[in-house]
Amino acid sequence: MFSLRSLKLKTRMMLILGLMALLQTGLIGLFALGYLSHSLDEQIGQRALHVAKTIAAIPEVVDAVDNRDSEFLQTLTLELADINDARFVVIGDRNGIRLAHPSWKRLGKPMYDDDGDYNEPALLYGKPYIQKAIGSLGASVRGKAPIFDASHENVIGIISVGFMLDTVEGIIDRYRNTLYMVIVLSFGLSVLTGLWFASHFKKAIFGLEPEQIGRLFQERNATLESIREGIIAVNGEGNITTFNRAAIDTLGLDANTKLTGRPIEEVLPDSRLMDVLRTGTPQIDKDVWLQDRNLIVNRLPVLQDGSITGVVSSFRRKDELDAISKKLSQIEQYADTLRSQSHEYSNKLHTIAGLIELGANDEALALIGQETQSHQALIQLLVEAVPDPILAGCMLGKYNRAKELGLHLEIDPESSMKEIPDHIPREEIVSIIGNLIDNALEATLKNQRTDVRLSMTDLGNDLIFEIEDEGSGIPEHEQDSIFRKGVTTKQGEGHGFGLHLVEKLLQKLGGTILLEPTVHKGSRFTVYIPKARATINN
Structure with missing residues (x-):
């Protein structure tokens, strides 16, 4: 079954615009031809009536009608018809009997023989009028006027002036042919316009067909909702x-x-x-x-x-993303802690196994007890001071990492970090503290020292963390630039990002960081994170 949807956009545009042009020009043309035909009929009728009234007012015509001088009237009417381009001029007496007619054979016969009209308006009431009829000479538009006597009181005859309708039809035919040409040109122009518009339109919609756009729109809505x-x-x-x-x-x-x-x-x-x-x-x-x-x-x-x-x-x-990030951070911290513990306890087990093989059982038992006591003390401290598992896991992992390096991460037993507001992302605190502890461990190890200290408190309006190392310190002239991206005191590539990240995270949280020298010639980093929600520029 034929459907417009099966056609390309260009073909559809040409057909639609072409049909619209045909319909519009056809309707306008029919109206114009009808109006033109009516107007021409009216104009010719008025012209015929005007000629008839003019002839009826000629004194010679009045006298000839009164005297029934058909010879004079016959010659005169032929001349008047020729002068006015009329098809005929017919004159009748008061009874409608022809006194002048283009055909001599019809003289003396009633005028109603031609058109069935008894000429009553003119003969009985003395009123001129226009009539369209088919007579002996063909279809015509006629103007009829009464002929009054010299006193202008009595009707003594009638004048009938006719113009043939074939003249009107000829004019209509010429206009009709012109209309046909206009219709054809309009159709052609509409087709060309359709081609141009369709090409321009398809370029704007990336060469897609309307149905393809409809499918894409539905897919787009489904995609958006999914x-x-x-x-x-x-x-x-x-x-x-x-x-x-x-x-x-x-x-x-x-x-x-x-x-x-x-x-x-x-x-x-x-x-x-x-x-x-x-x-x-x-x-x-x-x-x-x-x-x-x-x-x-x-x-x-x-x-x-x-x-x-x-x-x-x-x-x-963000809390949805934070939830995912939190899970990843927890997994990372747990993995780091397990890795450190696994490595550390592997060394401890080897040492204990060696002592047992040497028969130093008392020393092996003492080492086991010492290790258990130290680890339990750290876990107890973290459970009481840092209830948040993410932050506690980070500190436990860094503690074990320090032991791997032969260092000691000392966590102040008076520390407390129990009141961390919910709006502060835990993973960002972990990132800040983790980077600072890593830097402290590296600086202490490089300076061949052993201790790194961490203290924290949540008293007051801020969360405060202090990380103190036993490194060689940071020169005063470098302290202003140490937080810039890529600036580092370490050798090799891949450094200079940790402190820059710390500063960016603190700016986001509305916090600050202070750098001070310590009595051990190392560095102390003090972090302040306000508990109140930071004002973020949106």
Whole structure:
């Protein structure tokens, strides 16, 4: 079964525009021809009536009719018909009997023989009128006027002037032929216009057919709804054009809210989409607060022919990402702790096995008891002072790492870190403390010393951590640049990133870090992290 959908867009456009052109020009043409025919009939009728009234007013005609001078009237009417381009001029008496006619044979016969008209309006009531009829000479438009006597009181005859309708038909035919040409030209122009428009339109829609666009639109909607990230897009005027259900849920908006077509600044006053729309600068993985929610946001401009036509933003709640990150951090810390413990206890077991083989059983038992007591004391301290498993796991792992290196990580037994606010990401604290402890271990080992000290407290308005090493210290002229990316006192590549990361994380949390020399000529790093939520530029 034939269907327009089976045709290409260009073919459809040509057919539709061509048919529209045919329909429009056909209807307009029919109206024009009908109006023209009516107008010509009216004009010719008025002309015939005017000629008839003019002839009826000629004194010689009045006298000839009164005297029934057919010879004079016959000659005169032929001349008048020729002068006025009329097909005929017929004169009758008061009874409608012909006194003049183009055909001599019809003289003396009643005028109604031609058209069945008894000429009553003119003969009985003295009124001129127009008539269309088919007579002995063919179809014509006639103007009929009464002939009054010299006193202008009595009707003594009638004048009938006729113009043949074939003249009108000839004019209509000429216009009809012109109309046919216009219709053909309009159809051709419409086809060419359809070709041009379809080519331009298909270029704008990347050569796709309408059905393909429809399928892509459905796939796009299904894809948007299947994505767990919130998606919002705006056009060049900043009005929302696209959004998905995840966007409404993530931003905590009313599920019945109508977003399409609304200005983004009306729905989300704190959004920075308009900044991207103005500047065209993308924003990737921005940590923002929006609608009282901490989000990770990406904002990308939509470019078309080098111009910014809109912005697309994807976002997800940070706590969801933090949950995944937290799990990864826990696994990493546990793996690090197990690795360190495995390595350390492997060495201890070898030592105990050697003492037993040498028969030094008492020494082996003492070593076992000492190790058990030391490890239990550390675990007890961490359980009481650091309830958070992620932070405690980090410290236990660093403690075992220090033992691997032959160093000792001393954790202040008076430490307390029990009141960490929920909004402070644990993995960021772990990253800060872990990097500082690693640096302290490396500096102490390089200076051939053994002790690294860690103390912490959650009293007051800040979380405070102190990491003290027994390294060679940091010269005063380098202290201002030590936190820059790539700046390091270590040899080789792959260094100079830890302290830079620490500073960036503290800036995000609104915290600070202080660097001081110690009595052992090493360095003390003091970290302050405010418990209050930091103000984040969104």
